[in-house]
Every structure is written in C-alpha cells, then in structure tokens.
Amino acid sequence: MKGTGALTLADGHVYPGELIGSSSVQGEVVFFTGMTGYQEVLTDPSYRGQIIVFTYPLIGQYGISEQDSESRQIQVSGVVVQTLANNGLRSDLADWLAASDIPVLTQVDTRALVHHLRNQGDQIGILTCGTSSVQEQSNLIATVSIKQPEVYPTDYEAGHIVCLDYGVKKSMIEALQERQMKVTVVPFDTPKTVIDELKPDGLLFSNGPGDPSQLDHLIPEINKLALAYPTLGICMGHQLIAKAFGCRIEKQHHGHRGANHPVRQLKTGRVFMTSQNHGYVVQADSVQNSELNVAYEHINDGSIEGLLHPTHPILTVQFHPEAHPGPLEAMVIFDQFVAGILKQEVAYAGS
Numbered sequence: 090m091k092g093t094g095a096l097t098l099a100d101g102h103v104y105p106g107e108l109i110g111s112s113s114v115q116g117e118v119v120f121f122t123g124m125t126g127y128q129e130v131l132t133d134p135s136y137r138g139q140i141i142v143f144t145y146p147l148i149g150q151y152g153i154s155e156q157d158s159e160s161r162q163i164q165v166s167g168v169v170v171q172t173l174a175n176n177g178l179r180s181d182l183a184d185w186l187a188a189s190d191i192p193v194l195t196q197v198d199t200r201a202l203v204h205h206l207r208n209q210g211d212q213i214g215i216l217t218c219g220t221s222s223v224q225e226q227s228n229l230i231a232t233v234s235i236k237q238p239e240v241y242p243t244d245y246e247a248g249h250i251v252c253l254d255y256g257v258k259k260s261m262i263e264a265l266q267e268r269q270m271k272v273t274v275v276p277f278d279t280p281k282t283v284i285d286e287l288k289p290d291g292l293l294f295s296n297g298p299g300d301p302s303q304l305d306h307l308i309p310e311i312n313k314l315a316l317a318y319p320t321l322g323i324c325m326g327h328q329l330i331a332k333a334f335g336c337r338i339e340k341q342h343h344g345h346r347g348a349n350h351p352v353r354q355l356k357t358g359r360v361f362m363t364s365q366n367h368g369y370v371v372q373a374d375s376v377q378n379s380e381l382n383v384a385y386e387h388i389n390d391g392s393i394e395g396l397l398h399p400t401h402p403i404l405t406v407q408f409h410p411e412a413h414p415g416p417l418e419a420m421v422i423f424d425q426f427v428a429g430i431l432k433q434e435v436a437y438a439g440s
C-alpha cells in the first residue's frame with residue numbers, strides 16, 4: 090500500500106513523504122551515515138524498535154542477499170529514505186520490507202531531517218499513514234535475545250566462547266568461529282552457575298538494543314562473570330561491563346551510526362576506522378573513579394571507545410570490530426581476544 094505519509098518528531102517537526110506500508114510505528118529516530126550496508130543495518134538487533142534514516146540518498150540499489158543479514162529478520166520498526174531504488178519493475182528491498190510489514194517513508198528531504206536531528210538530538214518519532222494504533226516496546230533485549238542456548242561449532246576447536254546474547258550480530262559469532270572458537274550463545278539472563286557448567290575459555294558480551302539500564306538488575310552477575318573469564322564486551326556489552334566496574338552511562342545527543350568513525354588506541358596511538366551503532370556512551374568523568382582504564386577514544390568527539398581492566402583480561406569496545414557493514418581493520422580485537430585465551434602473541438594488538 091502506497092500513500093501520503095509523514096514522520097512526526099517529538100518536538101513537533103513534520104517530514105512529509107510517500108508511505109509504503111499500512112502500519113503506523115513509533116520509535117527513536119536515528120540516522121546511519123554509511124553509503125552501503127543497508128541490509129546489515131536493518132537486521133542488526135541493536136536497531137530493534139528504532140526508525141532508521143539513511144543519509145545516503147539512494148537505498149536498495151544492490152538488492153538483498155541471504156548471507157548479508159545479521160539476524161533472522163528485519164529488526165528496525167520503520168525506515169526513512171530519500172529514494173528507494175526500483176530496478177525496473179520491482180525492488181527486492183521494497184518487497185522484503187513489505188513482506189515484513191515494515192513501513193518505509195520515501196521521498197523525504199533526509200538532508201533537512203538529519204540536519205535537524207544533529208542540532209536537536211535523536212528523539213522519538215512516529216511514522217504514520219493514519220491507521221493502526223501505536224504500541225511502545227519495553228524490554229528490547231528480552232525481545233531479541235535467544236530463548237534457548239545455541240551452539241555454533243567450528244572444524245578445529247581451539248577453544249570455547251560463551252556469548253551472552255543481548256542481540257548478537259551473526260558476524261561476531263562468525264569472527265570467533267573463523268578463529269577456531271566454538272561459540273555457545275546463551276540467553277541474556279543466564280546465571281553464572283549455568284555458564285560455569287559450559288566450561289568456557291572466554292566470554293563475549295554482545296551488542297544489543299536500547300538503554301543498558303534495562304539490565305541494571307544483572308550488573309552484579311555481569312561483574313562476577315567478567316572477573317571469572319577472559320572477557321570481550323562489544324557496544325551494549327561494553328556499556329554493561331563499564332557499569333559493572335563503576336562507570337556511568339549517558340545518552341548521547343545524537344548517536345554514532347556509520348562506517349567511518351575514527352578511533353585511537355591510547356597505548357599505541359594507532360588509529361582504526363570503525364563501524365559504529367550506538368546512542369549511549371560511557372560518561373568520561375566516571376572512568377577515573379572506576380576500576381577500568383580508557384583503552385580507546387573517538388577522534389572526532391573524544392568519547393570513550395574502549396576500556397581495559399588493569400589486572401584481569403577484560404577488554405571492552407564501544408565500536409564494532411566485526412564491521413558488517415564497514416571497514417574490517419578493527420577485526421584485530423578478535424585476534425587479540427583469542428590470542429589472549431590461547432596465550433599467543435598477536436601483531437599490533439598493543440592491548
């Protein structure tokens with residue numbers, strides 16, 4: 090179904106367009122600046138419940154392919170684009186969004202919209218064509234986390250990682266499998282006693298949607314887990330571990346969502362271009378009174394991009410070393426994590 094529609098922001102600004110789809114949705118309106126990677130973004134569970142605005146004006150131009158999905162379904166609530174590609178008679182992306190009942194607002198002045206969000210901040214919005222009612226989603230992590238453990242084997246098993254699933258992307262699991270790690274993905278609230286029985290060699294605390302304070306009740310358990318095993322935390326996992334060791338988290342004015350975010354490793358001065366997707370961040374002032382040290386910082390705004398424990402093998406990163414979409418150069422984080430578990434040296438890790 091196609092018709093006149095609009096995105097209405099919480100501050101009252103209205104962005105008209107052509108709405109494809111029949112449902113109205115509400116969600117935080119955020120923008121992604123990468124030129125490619127729309128399929129990975131749409132299926133990344135960290136975007137659950139959000140309305141995503143693509144800054145690149147033409148979206149859908151290279152179709153859809155099965156291997157590029159980061160989870161089993163589209164996770165965003167709604168999509169806003171300038172132009173949805175239509176190669177001839179049909180568009181794979183438009184068909185997929187329609188089959189998934191995800192509304193798309195096209196023909197939007199996305200430059201004006203993103204300019205506004207950059208000035209006024211990410212905020213809730215509603216995509217409407219004036220039909221169905223709006224339902225707010227609460228505990229987003231519980232929605233996207235698996236319900237039963239799942240095992241991802243590898244041909245030659247050098248070690249075993251247990252992944253706490255806050256909404257894990259497929260590429261993180263694959264990055265570990267490629268490094269000869271079997272991965273067992275467990276529900277987000279799996280107690281330490283159950284994880285101990287799996288005899289992991291290391292833990293991955295995954296990415297995930299929404300505000301990390303959803304899981305405040307699990308922070309003491311996360312602290313115990315991270316102290317017990319070599320630990321890597323990514324994005325939501327980074328934020329939760331930061332909290333577990335005394336840091337505070339704050340909402341960003343507007344999030345980092347794109348594929349060209351420069352990050353500096355403090356110890357070596359080495360700069361990585363990274364893929365990012367987050368709207369919360371570790372409050373810089375809180376780190377000095379915490380048990381952790383800053384390991385990485387964002388070059389553009391100086392925000393905290395990674396933390397290290399001084400005596401335990403705990404590394405956390407705010408950026409996405411698994412990329413997908415985006416540059417692969419931060420994959421060294423997985424090399425470093427696995428090498429630490431296997432007690433091997435890794436070039437350029439610099440911890």
Ligand SMILES: NC(=O)CC[C@H](N)C(=O)O
Pocket residue numbers: 135295296297298299300301323324325326366367368369370
């Ligand atoms: N990719 C993620 O894990 C995002 C973490 C959190 N939802 C944030 O927006 O900051």
